[in-house]
Amino acid sequence: MISNQENPVSAEKSGWTHFAAENEVNSGEPKISKIRGKEIGLFFVQGKYYAVLNHCPHEGAPMCAGKVGGLVTSEGPGRLGYDPERKILSCPWHHWEFDLETGLAVAAIRQKIKTYPVKTEGGSVWVKV
Amino acid sequence: MIIDCDVHHCLESNEELLPFIPEPYRSEVAEYGLRQLASGIRYEHGGHRRDLKVESGGPTLNSPEYMRKKLLDPYGMRYVILTGQTGPVAGMPDPDYQAAICRAWNDYTISKWLPSDERFRMGIQLPVADPLLAAAEIERLGDHPGVVCALIAGTASRIPFGQRFYWPIYEAAERKNLTIHFHPSTTSVIANLGSTAAGMASSYLESHACLPQFYQAYVASFIFEGVFEKFPGLRVALIEGGVSWLVHLMWRMDKEFKALRRQAPFLKRLPSEYVRDHVRLGTQPMEEPKKKEHMLQIFDMIDAEHTLMYASDYPHFDFDEPVVLPKGISDDTRQRILHDNACEFFNLPPLPERMSAEVA
Numbered sequence: 001m002i003s004n005q006e007n008p009v010s011a012e013k014s015g016w017t018h019f020a021a022e023n024e025v026n027s028g029e030p031k032i033s034k035i036r037g038k039e040i041g042l043f044f045v046q047g048k049y050y051a052v053l054n055h056c057p058h059e060g061a062p063m064c065a066g067k068v069g070g071l072v073t074s075e076g077p078g079r080l081g082y083d084p085e086r087k088i089l090s091c092p093w094h095h096w097e098f099d100l101e102t103g104l105a106v107a108a109i110r111q112k113i114k115t116y117p118v119k120t121e122g123g124s125v126w127v128k129v
Numbered sequence: 130m131i132i133d134c135d136v137h138h139c140l141e142s143n144e145e146l147l148p149f150i151p152e153p154y155r156s157e158v159a160e161y162g163l164r165q166l167a168s169g170i171r172y173e174h175g176g177h178r179r180d181l182k183v184e185s186g187g188p189t190l191n192s193p194e195y196m197r198k199k200l201l202d203p204y205g206m207r208y209v210i211l212t213g214q215t216g217p218v219a220g221m222p223d224p225d226y227q228a229a230i231c232r233a234w235n236d237y238t239i240s241k242w243l244p245s246d247e248r249f250r251m252g253i254q255l256p257v258a259d260p261l262l263a264a265a266e267i268e269r270l271g272d273h274p275g276v277v278c279a280l281i282a283g284t285a286s287r288i289p290f291g292q293r294f295y296w297p298i299y300e301a302a303e304r305k306n307l308t309i310h311f312h313p314s315t316t317s318v319i320a321n322l323g324s325t326a327a328g329m330a331s332s333y334l335e336s337h338a339c340l341p342q343f344y345q346a347y348v349a350s351f352i353f354e355g356v357f358e359k360f361p362g363l364r365v366a367l368i369e370g371g372v373s374w375l376v377h378l379m380w381r382m383d384k385e386f387k388a389l390r391r392q393a394p395f396l397k398r399l400p401s402e403y404v405r406d407h408v409r410l411g412t413q414p415m416e417e418p419k420k421k422e423h424m425l426q427i428f429d430m431i432d433a434e435h436t437l438m439y440a441s442d443y444p445h446f447d448f449d450e451p452v453v454l455p456k457g458i459s460d461d462t463r464q465r466i467l468h469d470n471a472c473e474f475f476n477l478p479p480l481p482e483r484m485s486a487e488v489a
Contacts, residue, residue, distance in 0.1 A: 059449070059452075059453065060450070060452075061178075061180065065179055065180030065182070066179055066180075090179075092179030092180040092446075093180070093446055093448055094446060094447055095173070095446060
């Protein structure tokens with residue numbers, strides 16, 4: 001992953017922080033930066049940006065080292081499907097699955113990952129922390 | 130200070146192992162690779178944590194340097210016990226091939242890993258397809274100062290591990306003061322056609338959830354076959370089975386024994402008492418009940434203060450950090466689980482301050 005931990009990005013008074021240039025993050029590796037002491041990863045998945053706290057709510061694994069993929073679905077035993085349009089981030093340690101859109105865990109558990117609003121403006125990607 | 134009872138070191142490549150493999154197997158492995166028992170079930174990314182990646186200019190993923198950087202140094206490990214890979218040997222039906230690869234793995238670990246960091250200790254792989262060959266391996270390496278246990282792939286065997294067929298191993302281990310260290314293996318479940326007590330599960334998820342079933346069978350076998358009466362100095366560690374299942378097994382064994390004592394008349398004590406003296410469990414993967422107080426109750430029921438030993442299972446995906454121990458246990462219990470129980474059970478040198486405290 002692209003890590004910029006030593007140089008925290010500057011913050012604007014509105015709460016939006018410049019995170020990256022629009023072409024800087026492509027699908028695959030996220031960019032990790034520190035904003036206000038928080039390590040945040042910026043993912044670019046199917047044309048959209050997602051900002052995620054680099055911390056799994058389960059046991060604190062570096063969430064942004066996980067894999068992003070679609071969702072394995074099922075209508076019942078013996079009937080498996082796959083929804084490639086869902087964006088699921090799996091924890092690199094215990095593989096817990098979280099939906100990047102909502103932050104919610106896929107399994108019937110109450111944990112969620114912390115996500116942040118993202119916008120693109122002026123050729124840049126901004127995150128609100 | 131922490132002792133980690135289960136750390137899987139890996140080869141950089143099969144070529145690393147070749148110099149340690151005797152002929153005729155060396156030529157075979159050079160040409161065809163190590164023999165394979167395919168599991169038919171999937172654990173993603175080789176079963177490893179996804180965050181373990183090589184950094185530019187940094188050490189290779191399977192190097193001692195990388196393990197130092199990701200495990201020993203950040204967690205303040207005093208010792209880690211290297212348990213290697215079961216795949217190359219576990220369940221292999223050819224006992225001579227199994228013995229040759231076990232010896233090679235052990236010699237490779239002694240040659241490369243032990244000298245690279247004074248915190249490394251190791252288990253020796255045992256070719257259990259022939260217990261006499263396994264005993265010979267204990268005889269060969271049991272006195273090595275870096276060897277603290279003898280490894281047995283503890284999922285699925287043809288017969289339960291407490292039976293007399295395996296007693297040459299325990300005789301040698303007791304004599305050499307080596308702890309027996311059971312660890313799961315998917316290849317042994319393939320070889321013995323059962324990844325659960327009910328047969329072959331169709332997913333890793335199911336088989337791993339059912340892993341304690343094997344350890345339940347082995348504990349019962351060790352006790353009701355009289356292994357701990359025959360070998361009163363023997364110590365047995367059960368790794369990666371979690372911990373909570375032990376409560377029920379102890380209760381049930383004691384109840385059954387009170388009724389059916391005549392079927393194991395050589396036992397002088399209750400089964401649960403043998404567990405307390407001879408059996409230890411690795412903490413990983415620690416169970417996570419909804420009510421945290423339930424875990425503390427389990428800890429009390431299994432005498433966790435004395436029976437548990439921290440294990441990380443590094444670099445596997447279901448890795449547990451030392452902070453996985455529940456809040457609410459005393460500092461002394463935490464110290465015992467993170468360090469002291471393993472120190473005693475694997476015959477490692479005690480901490481100097483603990484020695485002073487005991488002398489005082």
